[in-house]
Amino acid sequence: MARPSGRRTTDHGLRLPAAAVAEMRDHLPEVAEHAVTEIIEQVPSYTDAFSGPMGARIRTAVQLALAGFLSLASGRRGADLRTPGAPAVEGAYQLGRGEARSGRSTDAILAAYRIGARVCWREMSSTAVEAGMDGETLAGFAELVFAYIDELSAASVAGHDDESALTGRVRQEALERLAQRLLDGSSAESVLAACERAGWEPPTTLTAVLVPAAQVRPVLGALTPTTLRAIDVPGLEDDALLLVPDVHGRRRTALLRALRDRGAVAGPARPWEQVRTSYDRARRARLLGLGADTSDTEAHLPDLVLTADPDALADLRARALAPLADLRPAAAEKLTETLRAWLLHLGRREDVAEALFVHPQTVRYRMNQLRELFGDALDDPETVLALTLALGVPPQR
CATH class of the missing domain: 1.10.490.10 (Globins)
Incomplete structure (x- = not known):
C-alpha cells in the first residue's frame, strides 16, 4: 500500500x-x-x-x-x-x-x-x-x-x-553483624558503631530466645520487627538464636505466649548490651533438657543454680549423704527419696507420704532410720542446708 x-x-x-x-x-x-x-x-x-x-x-x-x-x-x-x-x-x-x-x-x-x-x-x-x-x-x-x-x-x-x-540484604547483614558483636564480647564503642551502621535503635533490654530452626518463621512473625537474629553462633546446632527487644516485665507474658508449644527456651531480660548472659542461661537450660513444660528459664532457676557447677554438686551430694554410703543401693535410694521429700515438705508426714505414694507409717519408719544414721545432724541448720542443696535436684539417671 x-x-x-x-x-x-x-x-x-x-x-x-x-x-x-x-x-x-x-x-x-x-x-x-x-x-x-x-x-x-x-x-x-x-x-x-x-x-x-x-x-x-x-x-x-x-x-x-x-x-x-x-x-x-x-x-x-x-x-x-x-x-x-x-x-x-x-x-x-x-x-x-x-x-x-x-x-x-x-x-x-x-x-x-x-x-x-x-x-x-x-x-x-x-x-x-x-x-x-x-x-x-x-x-x-x-x-x-x-x-x-x-x-x-x-x-x-x-x-x-x-x-x-x-538494601534489605545489606541491612540484614548489618543486623547480623550487630548480633555477633553483642555476643562476642566486643567493646561498647564497637557495638554502638554496629548499631549505627545497622540503623538499629538500642532498646532498654534484650532477651535471648532459642528456637528450633523449623519454628523460626512463625515465631518471628509474632515478635517485634526489631528482633535480631544471630547467625552461626558457636554451640548451637538445631536452634536459632533470636534477641528480642523490650519484653521485660509484663511484656514477658506475651513473649512466652508466642513461644508456647514451639520448643523454644527464653532466657531472662537483660540490659541490651549484656544479652550474652541471657543467651548463656537459655543455652544451659537447653543443655539440661529443661523447658519441656515451659519455655521460661525463670521457672527453672533452682535447677539452673544447683547445676551451675555439676562437679561441686556431685561432691556436695557425696559428702552430705555419706551416712547412707554403706547401705544396699535399693535401701539407700528409698531413704534418699524420703529425706528429699521430708526436706521439701518441711517435715509434714502426711504431705511426704502423699508425695511418695506410701503410708504415713512408712514415712515414720524411714525417718527413724534416717535419724539413726544422721543423728542430731538432721537438726543442724548447716546440715539441713547442705542436704537441701544436695537433694534439691534429683540426680541424673
Whole structure:
C-alpha cells in the first residue's frame, strides 16, 4: 500500500502526520514542566523532592522519554511503539532505585506516572489535533502512548524492588553483624558503631530466645520487627538464636505466649548490651533438657543454680549423704527419696507420704532410720542446708 505523502507509518499501522510530530516535539519542554508541576501538587511526597536540581533532572527525564517515544512513533522501521528504547528503560529503572533509596513507596511512583501520563497526553493530544491529526490516528496514538508509559512505570517498579531487596540484604547483614558483636564480647564503642551502621535503635533490654530452626518463621512473625537474629553462633546446632527487644516485665507474658508449644527456651531480660548472659542461661537450660513444660528459664532457676557447677554438686551430694554410703543401693535410694521429700515438705508426714505414694507409717519408719544414721545432724541448720542443696535436684539417671 502506498503511504500518503507527509505521513509516517509503523508496523502497527499507526500513521502520524509529520507536522504533528514536529509540533509535539517543539512543545516537549512545556509538557514536561506541566507534568512535574501537577505531580508536585497531587503527590505530597514529591513536593520537596522535585525542587531544585532533582526537579530539573526529572523534567529532563520526562522530555527524553517523550522524545524517545516520538522518535519511534515517527517511523523507526520495525519498532514496537509500546516498548521504550534501552536508554529510556534504564533511566526509568534507575529512577525506581533512587526512589527506594529516598524511602518512597512504589505507590508514590505509580501515582506520579499516572498523573504525568494524563498531563502529557492532554498536552500532546491538543497539539496533535491542532496539527491536523484525525480521530482514528489520535485513538491509536493514545493507546501507544499509555502502553509506552506503562512500560516505563514497570521498569521503575522493577528498579525500586531490586534496590529494596539489595538494601534489605545489606541491612540484614548489618543486623547480623550487630548480633555477633553483642555476643562476642566486643567493646561498647564497637557495638554502638554496629548499631549505627545497622540503623538499629538500642532498646532498654534484650532477651535471648532459642528456637528450633523449623519454628523460626512463625515465631518471628509474632515478635517485634526489631528482633535480631544471630547467625552461626558457636554451640548451637538445631536452634536459632533470636534477641528480642523490650519484653521485660509484663511484656514477658506475651513473649512466652508466642513461644508456647514451639520448643523454644527464653532466657531472662537483660540490659541490651549484656544479652550474652541471657543467651548463656537459655543455652544451659537447653543443655539440661529443661523447658519441656515451659519455655521460661525463670521457672527453672533452682535447677539452673544447683547445676551451675555439676562437679561441686556431685561432691556436695557425696559428702552430705555419706551416712547412707554403706547401705544396699535399693535401701539407700528409698531413704534418699524420703529425706528429699521430708526436706521439701518441711517435715509434714502426711504431705511426704502423699508425695511418695506410701503410708504415713512408712514415712515414720524411714525417718527413724534416717535419724539413726544422721543423728542430731538432721537438726543442724548447716546440715539441713547442705542436704537441701544436695537433694534439691534429683540426680541424673
